[in-house]
Amino acid sequence: MSDRYDGSSIDLEKALTKYMVERRISRRELLERIALVGSAAALAPIIAACSTSGGAASAAATASGSPAAEPSGSASPSASAAPTEVPSPEAELFIYNWVNYLADDVIKSFEAKYRTKVTQTFFSNTSEAYAKLGDDGGGYDISFPISVDVPSFIEKGAIVKLDKSLLPNIGNLGKEWSDPGYDPGNTYSVPYMWWTTGVGYDKARIKEDLTSSKSLWDPRWKQHISMLDDFQEAFGLTLIQLGHSANSKSTAELDEALARLKEQKPLVRTYSTDTIATMTSGDVWIGHIWGADRFAIQETNENVVYYIPEEGGVKGSDTVAVFSGAPHPIAAHLFINHLLDAQNSAANTNLIFYMGPNAAAKEFISPDILGDPTINPDQKIIYKLEELLNLEPAIRDEYLKRWQELRG
Amino acid sequence: MSGEAAARAPVPLPVAARPVAASRLARVRGTALVLPGVAWLALFFVVPLGIIFIVSLGHRDALDRVSLANPSLENYGRVFDPVFLPTFVRSIRFALITTILSLAIGYPIAYWISRYGGRRKALLLILVMLPFWTSYLIRTYAWQIILRDNGVLNSLLQAVGLTSEPIILMNTDISVILGMTYGFLPFAILPLFVSIDRLDANLIAAGRDLYASGRAVFLYVTLPLTMPGIIAAALLTFVPAIGDFVTPDLLGGPETTTIAKNIQQLFLEGRDWPYGAALGFILMVVTLGGTLLALRTLRREVIGS
Amino acid sequence: MTRERNRLLSAFAVLVYAFLFAPVVVLIVFSFNSARRGLAWKGFTLDWYPTLFSNDELLNALGVTFQVAIVAVLLSTVLGSLLGLGLARVKFRGRTATETLLLVPMVTPEIVMGLSLLLFFLQLFDGRGSVTQLWIAHVTFCISYVAVVVRARAANMNPALEEAARDLGASAFGAFRYVTLPLIAPAVVAGALLAFSLSFDDYVVTTFNAGVGSSTLPLYIYSKVKFGVTPEINAISTIIVAGTALAILAAWRLGAFRGDGRNFVAEEEAPPA
Numbered sequence: 005m006s007d008r009y010d011g012s013s014i015d016l017e018k019a020l021t022k023y024m025v026e027r028r029i030s031r032r033e034l035l036e037r038i039a040l041v042g043s044a045a046a047l048a049p050i051i052a053a054c055s056t057s058g059g060a061a062s063a064a065a066t067a068s069g070s071p072a073a074e075p076s077g078s079a080s081p082s083a084s085a086a087p088t089e090v091p092s093p094e095a096e097l098f099i100y101n102w103v104n105y106l107a108d109d110v111i112k113s114f115e116a117k118y119r120t121k122v123t124q125t126f127f128s129n130t131s132e133a134y135a136k137l138g139d140d141g142g143g144y145d146i147s148f149p150i151s152v153d154v155p156s157f158i159e160k161g162a163i164v165k166l167d168k169s170l171l172p173n174i175g176n177l178g179k180e181w182s183d184p185g186y187d188p189g190n191t192y193s194v195p196y197m198w199w200t201t202g203v204g205y206d207k208a209r210i211k212e213d214l215t216s217s218k219s220l221w222d223p224r225w226k227q228h229i230s231m232l233d234d235f236q237e238a239f240g241l242t243l244i245q246l247g248h249s250a251n252s253k254s255t256a257e258l259d260e261a262l263a264r265l266k267e268q269k270p271l272v273r274t275y276s277t278d279t280i281a282t283m284t285s286g287d288v289w290i291g292h293i294w295g296a297d298r299f300a301i302q303e304t305n306e307n308v309v310y311y312i313p314e315e316g317g318v319k320g321s322d323t324v325a326v327f328s329g330a331p332h333p334i335a336a337h338l339f340i341n342h343l344l345d346a347q348n349s350a351a352n353t354n355l356i357f358y359m360g361p362n363a364a365a366k367e368f369i370s371p372d373i374l375g376d377p378t379i380n381p382d383q384k385i386i387y388k389l390e391e392l393l394n395l396e397p398a399i400r401d402e403y404l405k406r407w408q409e410l411r412g
Numbered sequence: 413m414s415g416e417a418a419a420r421a422p423v424p425l426p427v428a429a430r431p432v433a434a435s436r437l438a439r440v441r442g443t444a445l446v447l448p449g450v451a452w453l454a455l456f457f458v459v460p461l462g463i464i465f466i467v468s469l470g471h472r473d474a475l476d477r478v479s480l481a482n483p484s485l486e487n488y489g490r491v492f493d494p495v496f497l498p499t500f501v502r503s504i505r506f507a508l509i510t511t512i513l514s515l516a517i518g519y520p521i522a523y524w525i526s527r528y529g530g531r532r533k534a535l536l537l538i539l540v541m542l543p544f545w546t547s548y549l550i551r552t553y554a555w556q557i558i559l560r561d562n563g564v565l566n567s568l569l570q571a572v573g574l575t576s577e578p579i580i581l582m583n584t585d586i587s588v589i590l591g592m593t594y595g596f597l598p599f600a601i602l603p604l605f606v607s608i609d610r611l612d613a614n615l616i617a618a619g620r621d622l623y624a625s626g627r628a629v630f631l632y633v634t635l636p637l638t639m640p641g642i643i644a645a646a647l648l649t650f651v652p653a654i655g656d657f658v659t660p661d662l663l664g665g666p667e668t669t670t671i672a673k674n675i676q677q678l679f680l681e682g683r684d685w686p687y688g689a690a691l692g693f694i695l696m697v698v699t700l701g702g703t704l705l706a707l708r709t710l711r712r713e714v715i716g717s
Numbered sequence: 718m719t720r721e722r723n724r725l726l727s728a729f730a731v732l733v734y735a736f737l738f739a740p741v742v743v744l745i746v747f748s749f750n751s752a753r754r755g756l757a758w759k760g761f762t763l764d765w766y767p768t769l770f771s772n773d774e775l776l777n778a779l780g781v782t783f784q785v786a787i788v789a790v791l792l793s794t795v796l797g798s799l800l801g802l803g804l805a806r807v808k809f810r811g812r813t814a815t816e817t818l819l820l821v822p823m824v825t826p827e828i829v830m831g832l833s834l835l836l837f838f839l840q841l842f843d844g845r846g847s848v849t850q851l852w853i854a855h856v857t858f859c860i861s862y863v864a865v866v867v868r869a870r871a872a873n874m875n876p877a878l879e880e881a882a883r884d885l886g887a888s889a890f891g892a893f894r895y896v897t898l899p900l901i902a903p904a905v906v907a908g909a910l911l912a913f914s915l916s917f918d919d920y921v922v923t924t925f926n927a928g929v930g931s932s933t934l935p936l937y938i939y940s941k942v943k944f945g946v947t948p949e950i951n952a953i954s955t956i957i958v959a960g961t962a963l964a965i966l967a968a969w970r971l972g973a974f975r976g977d978g979r980n981f982v983a984e985e986e987a988p989p990a
Binding site (some may be wrong): 098105124125126128132136144277278282303304305356 | 924
């Protein structure tokens with residue numbers, strides 16, 4: 005692309021005119037774009053913030069070789085307006101997401117407000133999604149990486165520093181979320197939803213009050229116990245029960261956990277992540293489940309209750325981030341800001357029963373959810389929760405090897 | 413087939429319809445027929461597979477990316493981890509049982525459609541396929557509803573009085589094999605049908621005249637003549653069944669992990685593409701070698717090619 | 718005795734069709750389940766059907782699925798049939814190699830094929846997933862299935878038939894069109910049916926080759942597992958099954974599968990003089 009600007013001034017002039025006609029943009033914007041052409045795509049949103057035009061960042065993204073699918077609408081006459089005004093977003097936004105992870109109304113209100121068409125593409129597990137996203141987002145603007153994976157996305161240069169001037173609503177985040185360990189200062193990502201992992205059981209079958217994760221090893225429920233088919237979760241729960249860290253790096257501790265899991269195996273009906281199906285089929289009475297699934301389960305089987313084991317539990321969170329190859333970085337930022345809006349955040353929580361990190365959203369969240377200690381736990385319990393970390397490859401292999409041995 | 417039987421055969425069996433003396437022209441035409449398909453597979457299958465092969469020679473870096481510095485065959489050495497042995501054996505067992513069941517169920521059905529389908533042949537054939545135009549996941553849920561402890565089948569068994577307590581069917585080898593047989597049955601029925609349907613009714617009639625017993629006709633006429641269909645059916649069930657991991661995953665229990673699931677895990681959860689690729693290649697070579705060997709033996713013995 | 722055996726065979730056939738359709742019946746029943754997710758029956762409702770038609774994402778995914786399946790079926794049927802025919806009828810150099818090439822896609826673990834195509838398009842064409850990429854991917858894994866089925870049919874076909882046609886003055890194309898094609902037609906149809914089913918329900922290869930806005934129905938459905946699969950999916954499956962069944966029935970009534978079945982087999986169909 006650069007040789008286009010290495011030509012004589014006449015050629016350049018021609019090219020500029022043609023470009024302006026094609027893109028219907030002002031000369032000033034164009035000059036800004038040219039200034040940006042050489043800069044790294046990763047810097048685009050930051051520079052975009054300094055400029056007054058929304059077009060700048062998208063041009064930079066174009067320069068990085070990503071598909072620039074948006075039509076001429078990307079630059080609007082508001083370019084010369086006061087710098088405080090929100091830059092106009094591109095005409096489209098590409099989101100890579102789970103089905104139903106965003107409330108329809110939240111998307112529709114964004115589309116109406118910014119006249120930006122939102123296109124969602126779906127994945128069904130994060131590992132596949134990461135493979136597809138590659139090192140620059142694979143053509144998508146926004147996705148929802150799990151918090152623990154954020155550091156590796158940053159290191160790979162896959163996600164960009166967020167332009168906070170486009171995210172005024174970031175102040176809505178609860179204090180405990182303003183400086184998370186995986187991404188200090190929310191520089192590259194914004195927390196979206198968080199959850200716990202624990203134990204669910206059918207009170208109609210098990211007429212006791214359970215509190216310990218050891219109940220998953222209770223021979224009385226033989227053939228009616230399920231474990232998550234996720235080695236980090238399964239080892240996490242076991243390690244915590246044995247008094248270790250859920251992210252233990254000690255192979256001795258892992259062996260200990262493996263032995264414990266092997267003890268459990270003859271009692272287990274199935275290892276599955278589709279707990280909404282297994283817990284409602286009637287075959288499983290007690291299962292290791294993601295806390296938020298309990299609501300979906302309860303819609304069909306109201307006897308299922310959920311608890312975070314007294315030994316401690318696992319928590320996790322999803323974030324929202326903008327990719328370095330994002331074709332529409334401005335729209336992406338505006339969308340994140342839209343998600344941070346108190347009412348929108350509440351709308352999403354009310355849809356999926358995951359607590360958001362949004363302090364301002366609380367007043368709009370359904371009282372059922374707010375009053376539920378398993379979704380919105382007491383601070384004391386929160387301290388007992390441990391976040392699963394992105395294990396370094398060598399350690400992960402140790403986990404996976406043992407997991408495959410267990411399942412083999 | 414015994415020499416006597418062959419001598420008694422009234423018509424030259426179409427088994428003899430092997431490619432006759434392949435003239436140069438025929439050779440050129442053969443090449444022309446297969447060329448577009450071969451070209452397609454070469455471009456969109458072999459080249460991409462080459463890329464994955466290169467990946468299998470690399471290693472994973474600290475950020476889980478594939479690094480091709482110092483390529484080596486190391487990953488292929490790692491594959492012979494005893495951890496994979498039980499899953500590999502299990503995969504073969506599942507695939508074999510599935511294939512045998514599919515053939516045993518599929519052959520009579522294909523025969524029935526062909527012989528007694530009359531005007532409804534096409535209809536009956538499409539009906540075999542129709543259930544598969546729904547979602548795999550939803551069909552599997554449906555099986556779960558049928559097979560679970562308080563499910564349709566257990567209620568039926570209890571109503572009939574065959575059992576008083578629910579039998580655990582779901583999350584066992586039974587549910588996995590049932591699910592796989594269900595999933596691959598159409599892959600057996602279709603090639604069996606096209607092969608059986610090709611049979612000339614006159615041959616059967618002639619056979620009846622000569623051998624008299626229906627069983628002998630089936631053994632000496634029908635079965636050998638439909639062998640290409642049986643081979644195709646076995647191929648279309650066994651080979652994909654070896655690579656099935658979703659059915660064991662969704663219908664299986666704690667003891668139903670297959671080798672394909674291990675590969676999937678290495679790729680996605682282990683995020684170790686080179687290692688996953690190496691294991692994938694080993695599985696492919698073993699399956700392919702075994703299949704080709706079986707094919708050759710079968711063809712030589714049955715058709716005498 | 719033969720009649721008895723026929724009856725036995727027919728009874729067996731009924732059983733097998735019952736086996737094939739048992740989960741479909743359950744699936745249809747659960748499309749009227751008032752429980753939003755999960756596998757327990759809560760009560761009867763018709764709500765999922767109207768909801769379905771206002772679910773743009775689902776309808777969009779359905780559209781992409783059909784679009785991909787139709788192209789995959791057409792292309793793979795043509796390429797696969799030619800391959801099957803060539804392998805069965807003509808000896809040529811590299812026949813064993815071709816046969817092996819045909820088997821490899823079937824033994825390739827899905828994830829290996831999906832990722833290999835992802836890397837292929839990314840490295841060589843900077844492809845980030847698209848409907849075109851899905852077409853190519855689906856054709857690639859369907860070809861072998863069509864070829865194996867067609868080959869089984871053509872394997873014991875008598876080449877003398879086509880030669881006879883040529884002797885009687887038919888052109889090479891004419892002999893193919895009026896002799897060979899009708900002979901292998903059932904296999905071509907069977908292969909196309911298999912290809913459609915494979916493409917329609919493919920998940921793994923699709924997930925790596927779908928791009929912005931090209932989510933297919935399986936991608937949509939599998940993604941729903943995280944928050945629970947709603948009976949909407951049962952409803953759409955029901956509509957597809959019922960719609961297809963009705964279409965087949967109508968076509969059959971109108972005589973699309975004309976004749977007494979021998980014509981479908983078309984063995985006795987004489988080429989026009």
